Amino acid sequence: MAHLKQTFSSLFKCFRETPSLFLGLMRWDSCLDTDEEHVNFAKSDELNRAHSENREGPDGPLKFELDICHQDPEYKSPAPLPHAQAKLITSWEAGWNVTNAIQGIFVLGLPYALLHSGYSGLLLIVLAAALCCYTGKILIACLYEENEDGQLIRVRDTYEDIANACCKKLSPSVGGVVVNVTQVVELIMTCILYLVASGNLLSHSFPYVSVTEKTWSVIAFVTLLPCIFIRTLKIVSKLSQLCSLVHFVIIFVVITYCLTQMDQWSWAKFRMSLEFEDFLVSVGVIIFSYTSQIFLPTLEGNMKNPGEFRCMLNWTHFLACILKTTFALTAFLTWGEKTKEVITDNLPSFLETLVNLCLLTKALLSYPLPFFAATEIVYSCISKDNHSNYRSPLLALTVRGSFLLLTLLMAMFTPHFALLMGLSGSVTGAAMTFLLPSLFHLKLKWKKLSFLEKCADISVFILGFLCSLAGIVCSIKGLLEVFGGV
Template identity: 80%
Template structure:
């Protein structure tokens, strides 16, 4: 039975997704991209809003009376509809794999940032960030027993409250340092490779397309979806720009990967512990979603009978330990965020929505709409390819120097 939510609630959910903990990487992105980074934050918001709309448009077809009817329910349904003539299930498999990759990478990022936050909160304790990540992981072990969204929804409410407290504290401190601000800290020249990594960071901070079909289907008035998407991306863009600019103007060249590391010690510990709470409260949602997708794919066509509960427990436990293993292997927050944004973020946000829209709606699109979709696809592909290469190179250099 679907849970219907008003448009305002849906908007709040999207705003929370596009303005989550990964906004803390935006000031660091500005460090490497200068004024072009500000332009990218705005441009990415516009593109994400557009691709969100065309993705939802792919859920609908006109009936004999010319009325739009929702004939598809999920991102996978859209993909399967595009591939049904040649490979009926290939599109859904590709989307499912991409979704799981993005969700798992998000979980890994939460563990990485948790280790970073604990390390900087207790600098006198002789433990590495990896050890702190393991400690954070232990607190997440109960996630293997989560079977419904009821618990996650309560955790998400607490997560949103903590998020606004953190951002308020950081911006308030930055405003107290306004006398030190200098616009000369922004550069017109950029380091091309670092700039491309920044693109991945910015894209990943906006990714929300995988949630949109479910959200639109659960809205009380789906006709308000486009309006909701416009306003949430507008406010998210304004907020992210303001936050990134104030933080970068405050710390300039000293801006760190996780901007809260720049705060003075009397605030840093408090904010970092709040951020830790937010990261741990945020982890269950992408973890649960990833486990559900993998479970649905494996269970399809198979009958586990009485072993199904045990299988689900083993699956969730395996995914949980996978995120820990990956967090141990790649403990670099900004580079991992850029890599994820370049691969799954660009694919789910730019490439697939534009490709699916062209495939399903080609005959009904006007020339301008076709050009817009093709432009988004090409731009998304180039950004994804370049960001992928530079993020991997950055990770290799980071490992080589460690």
Template identity: 90%
Template structure:
């Protein structure tokens, strides 16, 4: 079996040029457990209107009555929509899926280039992403005249519109929607490319090119056109997460058999700046799930438990990632490969290779469904006759499915372009926008320390984004012969 390093070499080479190449990949395994048909993934949220009040909870969801913005227009409620609320445990499972992506396999390689600081980064990244997730949800709520918190906004788009309403009522929402679609579609394309590479390496005795294998992978994904509910996506995501934990279990189990050769002397005391940026990109952005949190919180039976849920899910992810990265790096040290499974014996590599292929194919439906629902809702514009049009629905999904194939086949140096777009969209959705929106909407109620925290997060996100943009452009100029 050929090395997985060959399978992913193009992507990890690009990662050395940008700290946020895999930004989009790290957040796309989450799923929402609902039964409603044709739900709008980014603008829903008739969900709260379908259960406008939780009688036993401390939070009142009186969206249609208590919305503070008279210009805010809710989309028309879905006819006969049925909502299945989720428990805090189920919500936590979804968040865990979102922050346990396929390229967590690169964490040991990140430790190789960051040394002891990498261990600190894993903990710090968990804390920062947990914090931005919380302040994003805070932006959904306002206090009414009685001092009670009321959920007056439903989506990331609603928050953006509230912040930009003085400039333009819809400008913020448009920017957020475009950012989400770009990030999700680029991620779909990358999954398709990875699937083609894995198929090529899994069956080297078949004389087919990687692009041909990508077409074969595309054929297996055609049923995505007929996915109409998030319930189906949820089942696929659960299978994807199961495969992911099998991979992690295999690697950690093998590393424990080599515990006799572990040595802390393998950690670096000095690091190189560009290599350190690689580690920052892999570690920080492996925790991102902000794009899904507003809808997830809106589907919870007890939304007041959201903060606690976010705390323990990120704590669990931090422990798991630290254990995985540490055991793998202590096992192989300086010989740690870009994809840690490349260090495994051949018989385990074959198993993990097939698991990675399965995970890549199962990961595709969620970002695909999310992106098409955003575009579909914009096209339909609340018109129920269009919303129910099977032809329109199939047309949007089919067009996007074909778009991902064409870009995977014909876009040169796609991984570098992915790094460039990820540096903008990923950093914006994870750090820049949550902190900026929180400052904008809650400035008068924030303490001095909270303002400092938001400003610090914004600056950190800006620096990460600029570093990624500069390095990605540098890489593009090099491959196109500009420098």
């Protein structure tokens, strides 16, 4: 599929120079509602106060294993709020949002990552699922504190609240400011990437139409204008469900074709020797295809039954691990050393149109979640000191419209966007996924953690630091080469 190769060639060229470019692809933050009759996730919101006062979190210490499903037997539902309760999401809907976050477009690069990591790549796929599931759990644990009776009570609502609690001796709000800026940068960069990808896909899907790629991006932008009017996480969850279903169609098509080629499979195709830089590319692709930590605190707070959150997180990561392993393994066994950076390039031409349209649909359906999350973070920050404006529909539309236009302008006029995203992702992505969850957990729960839990958090922190450092070095090197500095 030649046109798909052209679509992603610039991005995957950067992946070789920027192993952590995937850091910025799958970062979702809290998705907030802004209407008075809907759920509101700012600290001043009535529903969050009800959650903090009336419910308990998951009981007992967090476990590292993926196969533990636990729900607090004494879980208490929030106080009745008829309008808000109607907009809370089920565990299934929460699962679709997480699946949308950890099953992105660039899962198509996993077979290529396996090419450069060999047998260790299979282990990395499983290990990455365990690590990201674990950091998601410890991040949620930071939202809870024990009361006088030893029961876990939700006393914080967002990533910002956790940061402020850890930095309160330094400054009451500095931690939250840093976290919010980091979140918005990553989410907006992700939105821009989806818009760029949509323009590329449209351009190569209709080569006979004399329209530039930027013009196609504007056309894709027009189809995304309804995002301005999305006010609830429930609507975003439905879009995430559709996005995940389209993703499964793509995976099904590839795996089905590979199964028809089983007679060509050979385990001898796996590489035993590894190139260090190529291995870093594989680590970046595999580990950061699972990330959804920024999105989790408010997702858990918006569930009808938050006690099911850990079970939901276990199952989504477990199933993602199975699906990604199966997909990467069957594709690599089919094409071996001929595996392309985007695996759909290896497919025969008669599957070209179907896969291309599915990729375009997935890119467009993936856009609303990070866009909605980013605009609501800014909206809540603007309005937190003025509750009368906090529920202003006009202010919400202004913020959303401004951000939608911003993503279009940056998609059209930012030079070397992929490399710049790799650099920002190396700093912000590793921090939000590994560094901050482990650091906050150690800070807030140090006295209650066992020795093994402390060792696990410290190990995750070191891993995140090394990934971030390697990504920064490679990103800067790539930018210097592009601008003629080296």
